[in-house]
Amino acid sequence: MVKTLSGSLWRGEKKLKFFFLCFVLFYWAGVTTEAFAKKQGPQPDVKVGERLFYGLIPTGEGSNSCVSCHAMYPADSMNWNPSAIEMAKVAAEMDLATFKEHLLTPTGAMREKVHVKYQLDDEQLFHLQGYLAELSDTGVKEQPISINKLLIFLLLGGLMTLALVDIFFTKKIPYKAVHVLIIIFGISFQLKIVAHEMIDLGRSQDYMPDQPIKFSHKVHAGDNKIDCLYCHSNADEGKSAGLPSAGLCMNCHQVVRNGSNSGQFEIAKVVDAYENNKDIEWVRIHNLPDHVFFSHAQHVNVGKRECQECHGEVENMHILKQENDLSMGWCLDCHKKTNVDFLDNDYYKTFEALHKDLAEGVRDSIQAADIGANDCMKCHH
Known part of the structure; x- marks a missing residue:
């Protein structure tokens, strides 16, 4: 009886010690967490920052929401403003004072015009920057797909x-x-x-990807009348048309640092690539299968074809897209209906029989298909 009672007391004492130890550990953990939080300082409320970004909390009388300019997802039309993720990456690297100055007293005509109506206190700016910092880390969620x-x-x-x-x-x-x-x-x-x-396997008609820099063919080739071969100089004598280096862009942008549509943000990317010797990773749009041979020189130099015949009216495109499907049928049809300039092009001197037919009136024109353009081995060799 005494032995049983002493055993129960001993077990009760062990439980008491165990609960006391747990209490001490939890208390220490709470004090440590609180001390760490005080040491770290106040933390931004990311949810409040997100509501500010989407305009669910007013940011000033008559002001637009941040997302109305800095979109989360790509669109079919050119949005000249930096995307949300681009702005998030910039904001994440700033301290609060710099972020406040950047948002409320901006430089540059484009930002001054839009940001003039923003009225945010320091607490709201703190939460907004916190949301942008988190967005910079997590990235943008995938856009929901529609019924297909x-x-x-x-x-x-x-x-x-x-x-x-x-x-x-x-x-x-x-x-x-x-x-x-x-x-x-x-x-x-x-x-x-x-x-x-x-x-449609392997075809990408209307493909219109986002590019690392918002480059507009309408502004450059249309409004400013820059010749295609100035930037794509390899098209006249090479298989590929080639892409301009940042150094070539700087021929103009050494002086032009403020775009009429985009402001300073996009041109600054070109300047940064040039000054730091970095490649601009453009996303390829027109891409033929590996088993197809195509030469720009054959079409641009020899055939005297205009860029617009394959690429569409690029001088009217802000966002470049693949205008045609580039299928084999599309190429063959073009070869059948396209007249070749036989008389004024020395490249075709060797086709004596066809020159004779033209001279004698047997033919009134020569198509590309007549000189072997549709032979299988021309493209698949």
Whole structure:
């Protein structure tokens, strides 16, 4: 009896010590965390900063939300303002005083005009910068996808399955013609989707990616009348048209540092690449399969073709896109209908029989296909 009682007391004492130890540990952890937080200083409320960025909290009478200019996702039309992620990366590297000056007393005509209505106190600026710093670390979430052909394909498959189940098993709908129409329509539409997807493999018509610098062909080739070969000088005598180096861009931008549409931000990227000897990683738009040979020199120099015939009216494009599908059929059709300038081009002197036909009136024109442009080995060799 005494032994049992002493054992119970000993176990009770152990439990008491255990709870006391836990209390001490939790208290120490709380004090340490509080001390660390005080040492670190106040932390920004990222949610408040996000609401400020999206304009859910007023930022000044008549002012626009940040996201209305600094978009999260790419658009089909040129947005001359830096994207949200670009601004986030810049803001994350600033201290609060610099960020305040950058936002409320900006330099540059474009920012002065937009930012003049912003009225934010230091606390709001602190939260806003905190949100931008987090956005810089996490990046932008993937844009939600909309209903596409795959979902329609699967929906039709589901409807046809239900129709077949009702025909053979449930037999709820007495009119079999309804099931037959659903199955015929579903199979026809699915075959059409599959055929078009197979045809479009490797094609990127209307491809219009975001570029590391907002470069406008309309401003350069259209408004300022810069010749295509000034920037793409290799097109006249090379396989590829080539891309201009930052040094070539600086021929103009050594002086022009403030764009009429984009302000200073985009041109500053060119200057930075030039001064720090960095490559500008442009995203390729027009890209033929590896098994296809294409020479710009053959078309631009020999064939005297204009850039717009393949690339569209680039002088009217702010954002460059792939105008044509660049399929084999598109190339062959062009070769069949394009007249070759035989008389004023020394390249074609060797085609004596065709020159004779022109002189005798047997032919009134020569197409590219007539001189072997559509031979398989011209492009696939």
